[in-house]
Structure formats: C-alpha cells, structure tokens
Amino acid sequence: MAAPGRPVIEARYEQMFPTLEPAEVDRLRRFGERRAYRAGERLVGTGEISPGMFVVLTGEVAITQHSPLGRDEAIITHGPRSFMGELTQLSGRPSLVDAHAAKPVEALVIPPPRLRDVLVAEAELGERIMRALILRRVGLIQSGVAGPLIVGHAGDGDVLRLAGFLTRNGHPHHTLDSDSDSCAKTLIERFSVEPSELPIVLCPNGR
Structure with missing residues (x-):
C-alpha cells in the first residue's frame, strides 16, 4: 500500500490501513463473493452505492477523489490483503471516492449485511475492521479530502x-x-x- 502522506492519516496509519494475515482473509471468505476486475475497471464511483467492503486478494486498487476542477487526486492505493472502504460500507450511503483497479484485481466483496455478520461472528477481527473504518471516516472529515x-x-x-x-x-x-x-x-x-x-x-x- 502506498501511503498518501497526510498528517491526519500518518498518525494512526497502521490502524487505519492494516494488512490482514492470510488466515484472516481465509476467515472472511465465507462472508463474501470473489470477483475479478480488469486493469482500469471501476470498482465503485463517487456518489454510487458500494456493493460492500472489498478485500483485495491480488492486484492493486487506486482510491482517488475527483475534484471540482476536474483533476483526479490520489488518496491511497490498496494492495493484497488490505481492505477498501469506510463507514459508508455499513450504512449503504453513497461513496465519497472513486476506486479503480490499478492492475488486474481479484477481490472478496462483502455486502453490508454480511459485513455486520463479520463484526459479530469474528469479534477480534471485526473490531480491527471497525476501528479502521471509523478512523478512515474521521480522517476524511478532518482533512476535508472528500465530500461537498x-x-x-x-x-x-x-x-x-x-x-x-x-x-x-x-x-x-x-x-x-x-x-x-x-x-x-x-x-x-x-x-x-x-x-x-x-x-x-x-x-x-x-x-
């Protein structure tokens, strides 16, 4: 994963963007569906309802924000065994950022109802995921990197x-x-x- 270099993120980077252990990824497989994306393909766009939380199995996913001036501003790149999303993945609210496959990607997509099941059935892992989703939301709010x-x-x-x-x-x-x-x-x-x-x-x- 490439760090975006923003102070608000750097302070708690490891908690915000953890890399899961292979065994942890395996424990999540029963909650999601495996999907493949071509290089350059969009996983979710700003204003769209995300299908859920993406756990990257192979490849890289670039997260960007489309500014009002028409520029795509890089936020972070997710690599294997990292997961993409913030609190909108639990609430079903529109995405605040764009996500594209920087390379061919295979990902485990966990829909919101099943993600809530993860938080109950996998308490320790679910707590780590929830902490990351909350911190990412806080980071977006504090930095104003996304949103209106x-x-x-x-x-x-x-x-x-x-x-x-x-x-x-x-x-x-x-x-x-x-x-x-x-x-x-x-x-x-x-x-x-x-x-x-x-x-x-x-x-x-x-x-």
Missing part, C-alpha cells in the same frame, strides 16, 4: 450554516474562501456564478 465543496465568503452566515450542518452529520467537506482562494475564483468563473449567488456547494462528482 462549499465556496463562499469567509465568515458568511450561509457558509457557516452549511459547514455546521455537514459537520453535525459527520459528513466530510471543504470550504474555500471566494475572496482569497485562487481555486475558488476559478470555480466561480467556470460556473459563471454571480456574487449574489454565493455560497455554492459542489458535490464530489463535480456537479
């Missing part, structure tokens, strides 16, 4: 209310100051937004 992008004047009441709503609901987001941030200005020009129309909120898929 709020563009508006710093300190504006509407901006604060939007950010507060997302924070209270545990949803990752990022705020750009329309007065000083060059990226914000580029977005305003791109979408032909008038000052009176601010703030705007852009979803992870760039819409």
Whole structure:
C-alpha cells in the first residue's frame, strides 16, 4: 500500500490501513463473493452505492477523489490483503471516492449485511475492521479530502450554516474562501456564478 502522506492519516496509519494475515482473509471468505476486475475497471464511483467492503486478494486498487476542477487526486492505493472502504460500507450511503483497479484485481466483496455478520461472528477481527473504518471516516472529515465543496465568503452566515450542518452529520467537506482562494475564483468563473449567488456547494462528482 502506498501511503498518501497526510498528517491526519500518518498518525494512526497502521490502524487505519492494516494488512490482514492470510488466515484472516481465509476467515472472511465465507462472508463474501470473489470477483475479478480488469486493469482500469471501476470498482465503485463517487456518489454510487458500494456493493460492500472489498478485500483485495491480488492486484492493486487506486482510491482517488475527483475534484471540482476536474483533476483526479490520489488518496491511497490498496494492495493484497488490505481492505477498501469506510463507514459508508455499513450504512449503504453513497461513496465519497472513486476506486479503480490499478492492475488486474481479484477481490472478496462483502455486502453490508454480511459485513455486520463479520463484526459479530469474528469479534477480534471485526473490531480491527471497525476501528479502521471509523478512523478512515474521521480522517476524511478532518482533512476535508472528500465530500461537498462549499465556496463562499469567509465568515458568511450561509457558509457557516452549511459547514455546521455537514459537520453535525459527520459528513466530510471543504470550504474555500471566494475572496482569497485562487481555486475558488476559478470555480466561480467556470460556473459563471454571480456574487449574489454565493455560497455554492459542489458535490464530489463535480456537479
């Protein structure tokens, strides 16, 4: 696995992105279905409901975020015996990131109901998985690496209310100051937004 180099992740990297032992992978097989993906094939896209938690058996899965400016920003690459996902895999909520097979991939896909079974039937392993899923969600929230992008004047009441709503609901987001941030200005020009129309909120898929 390639580390993304963000401080919020580095602090508890081993807990957030553990590599399972071969015996642990074997214990998970009865809960999932083995699937194969071609190099470049998408496993799940931003805004889509993920089929579950992916345990990588062979190959590599690249996790990226599609920014509003149209760039794909790398987050992490999962290798063999690592697992892909965060708390959305338990709740059935839309994915906040994109996942593509960087190389041909074989993965064990564990759907949400069966993942909940793992947490009960495999208590110790389930606890490690749950801890990782929670920490990944916290990392996304703290870093604002995924989720909606709020563009508006710093300190504006509407901006604060939007950010507060997302924070209270545990949803990752990022705020750009329309007065000083060059990226914000580029977005305003791109979408032909008038000052009176601010703030705007852009979803992870760039819409």
